[in-house]
Amino acid sequence: MSTRARILEVAARLVAESPDGEISTRAVCEAAQVGAPALYRHFGDKEGLLSAVVDHGFDAYLATKRERGDTTDPVEDLRNGWDSHVDFALRNPNLYRLMNSPAMRTPPGSAIEAHRILTHDLERAAAQGKLRVAPELAAQMIMSATTGVALMLVSRPVTFPDAGMSARVRDAVHAAVFTADVSPGAPVETAVPSAAATLGALLRRSHGSGLSTAESALMTEWLDRVSNAER
Numbered sequence: 001m002s003t004r005a006r007i008l009e010v011a012a013r014l015v016a017e018s019p020d021g022e023i024s025t026r027a028v029c030e031a032a033q034v035g036a037p038a039l040y041r042h043f044g045d046k047e048g049l050l051s052a053v054v055d056h057g058f059d060a061y062l063a064t065k066r067e068r069g070d071t072t073d074p075v076e077d078l079r080n081g082w083d084s085h086v087d088f089a090l091r092n093p094n095l096y097r098l099m100n101s102p103a104m105r106t107p108p109g110s111a112i113e114a115h116r117i118l119t120h121d122l123e124r125a126a127a128q129g130k131l132r133v134a135p136e137l138a139a140q141m142i143m144s145a146t147t148g149v150a151l152m153l154v155s156r157p158v159t160f161p162d163a164g165m166s167a168r169v170r171d172a173v174h175a176a177v178f179t180a181d182v183s184p185g186a187p188v189e190t191a192v193p194s195a196a197a198t199l200g201a202l203l204r205r206s207h208g209s210g211l212s213t214a215e216s217a218l219m220t221e222w223l224d225r226v227s228n229a230e231r
């Protein structure tokens with residue numbers, strides 16, 4: 001095992017075993033039997049080490065998403081994605097809190113990839129006419145809600161003891177994001193915003209719309225404004 005891999009493995013173990021998820025670089029160096037210069041040479045600073053720990057731990061979760069591929073039902077993929085996200089947080093509470101800590105000034109690469117996968121699934125849903133808002137806004141709504149639920153469950157288990165709350169919040173958020181035929185609880189007066197979201201998604205994927213680059217950008221901006229308008 002390389003020095004970098006040993007440091008990373010030790011740091012991940014210490015994060016998982018810590019009562020509050022906090023670790024020191026001194027403890028990592030002692031457990032990995034390396035000097036501080038070796039740690040800083042491989043990771044730059046403590047934030048770089050913690051970011052690598054997050055990516056290392058989250059990579060196994062993301063691997064299942066990468067291998068899954070696209071099914072014909074992006075909405076079901078998104079439901080499963082929400083559930084697997086929360087399940088990962090419950091199984092790795094310290095790692096999940098670290099991933100969303102204000103101390104992480106730069107988003108870990110794993111967080112960026114998770115958001116990319118979410119947006120991709122939402123673009124597929126929009127192309128099928130199942131989205132009420134633009135994919136980018138839907139991704140922000142779903143990611144913020146998923147993260148909020150997961151953080152409450154792992155950080156305040158006494159106040160939030162029922163993990164079943166996640167499914168109820170998921171269904172409420174999805175009702176606001178997906179069309180009424182997909183989410184029965186959603187309002188039905190959404191035909192125009194839904195059509196705008198669908199057309200916007202198709203326009204982004206099309207290479208032969210007949211519009212110039214500038215016209216396509218302007219049309220996309222208008223469609224996003226219509227699909228994201230408050231109602």
